[in-house]
Amino acid sequence: MLAWILHRITGLGMIVFVSLHVISSFFTQEMGSDWAIAINTVYESIYFQFFIVFCVLYHGINGIRIIILDLWPRMLQYQKEMTWLQWLVFVPIYGLTIFIMIQKLITGG
Amino acid sequence: MKVTLKIFRYNPETDKKPHYDRFVVEAEATDRILDLLESIKNYQDGTLSYRRSCAHGICGSDAMRINGVNRLACKALVKDVGNKVTVEPILGLPVEKDLIVDMEPFFDHYRSVMPYFVGGEENPKKEQMQSPEDRERFDDTTKCILCAACTTSCPSFWASGEYIGPSAMVNAHRFIFDSRDQAAAERLKILNDQYGVYRCHTIFNCTDACPREIQITKAIGELKKAIVTARLD
Structure with a gap:
């Protein structure tokens, strides 16, 4: 059930990000208002970036797992192994991405 | 060993809303949760209501939420669920009384x-x-x-x-x-x-x-x- 809950949370996370981005872009362009720029700083913060990368990667990889299970129902009896495999794919990709983000933050790249 | 059971109680004739009752039962590690419910009903509180029939995992009468997980009370052993056990009716169906739901x-x-x-x-x-x-x-x-x-x-x-x-x-x-x-x-x-x-x-x-x-x-x-x-x- 954890995978299902995380899939919903990460989906909502992406909706929040895209909505904030659209709202802030619109108001920045139309009015150049300060609070529109303030919204910009929310999703440009490094913590939000860590969160959104988690959302995109987890949602994508979990989605691939669900598609595989839907297309090949025989795989459904190996769902636990599939979930572990999913984490095995997710952790190195997410870890490497976070490493690069922190490295760029420190070096100012 | 002593096992503490926190059991969901609801009597539509007297209760406005459900509550939980606690019972302490002397049990073996190999006893089933159904054995503990039987012990409570026989020796502590005869009004405790639940379904049971064969008590051997065949009839499917005694499905309930045991420590948050749906299990048959006749197949769940004390050694598998620990000595603090919460027993509730299965979710999603209307509760008729205590652990009995409308099937x-x-x-x-x-x-x-x-x-x-x-x-x-x-x-x-x-x-x-x-x-x-x-x-x-x-x-x-x-x-x-x-x-x-x-x-x-x-x-x-x-x-x-x-x-x-x-x-x-x-x-x-x-x-x-x-x-x-x-x-x-x-x-x-x-x-x-x-x-x-x-x-x-x-x-x-x-x-x-x-x-x-x-x-x-x-x-x-x-x-x-x-x-x-x-x-x-």
């Missing part, structure tokens, strides 16, 4: 999938043969005891009681993939509904909850594929 909505869904054999000829002259391989195809789903542990562990069912639920689909699977049965198309049509197979989001709670270890999500996956491809592989 009628569950059986309505069960009846809706035509859970009976539909043969070809009305009065066949000889028995219909089936190869061991064809029998094996639906062997897993013959094991269902209709305890409702799967359906009431499903978040989609919690969200909407109209969802047909895993158990009804397991029983549909049992006949749809029977090589002798003639009503597969009709059953698949029933399941091809917004409250049918599409409400299954592969959460796997049902598979984890099943006391007969039926691969329920796999069975539902096979039904989804049969509906999409119009083939019974």
Whole structure:
């Protein structure tokens, strides 16, 4: 059930990000208002970036797992192994991405 | 060892809302939760209400939430659940009293999938043969005891009681993939509904909850594929 809950949370996370981005872009362009720029700083913060990368990667990889299970129902009896495999794919990709983000933050790249 | 049980209580005649009662029972590690409930009912509080019949994991009467997980009280041992046990009725069905729920909505869904054999000829002259391989195809789903542990562990069912639920689909699977049965198309049509197979989001709670270890999500996956491809592989 954890995978299902995380899939919903990460989906909502992406909706929040895209909505904030659209709202802030619109108001920045139309009015150049300060609070529109303030919204910009929310999703440009490094913590939000860590969160959104988690959302995109987890949602994508979990989605691939669900598609595989839907297309090949025989795989459904190996769902636990599939979930572990999913984490095995997710952790190195997410870890490497976070490493690069922190490295760029420190070096100012 | 002493086991503390926190049990969901609700008497519609006297209680405005449900509450929990605590009981302490002397038990062996190999005792079943049903043994503890029997002990409480016999020696501490005779008003405690729950369903039980065979007490050997066959009749499916005593499915309940034990420490947050749907299990049969007659199959859950003290050593597996610990010495602090919370017992609640299964979720998603109306509570009638204490641990007893109204199973009628569950059986309505069960009846809706035509859970009976539909043969070809009305009065066949000889028995219909089936190869061991064809029998094996639906062997897993013959094991269902209709305890409702799967359906009431499903978040989609919690969200909407109209969802047909895993158990009804397991029983549909049992006949749809029977090589002798003639009503597969009709059953698949029933399941091809917004409250049918599409409400299954592969959460796997049902598979984890099943006391007969039926691969329920796999069975539902096979039904989804049969509906999409119009083939019974």
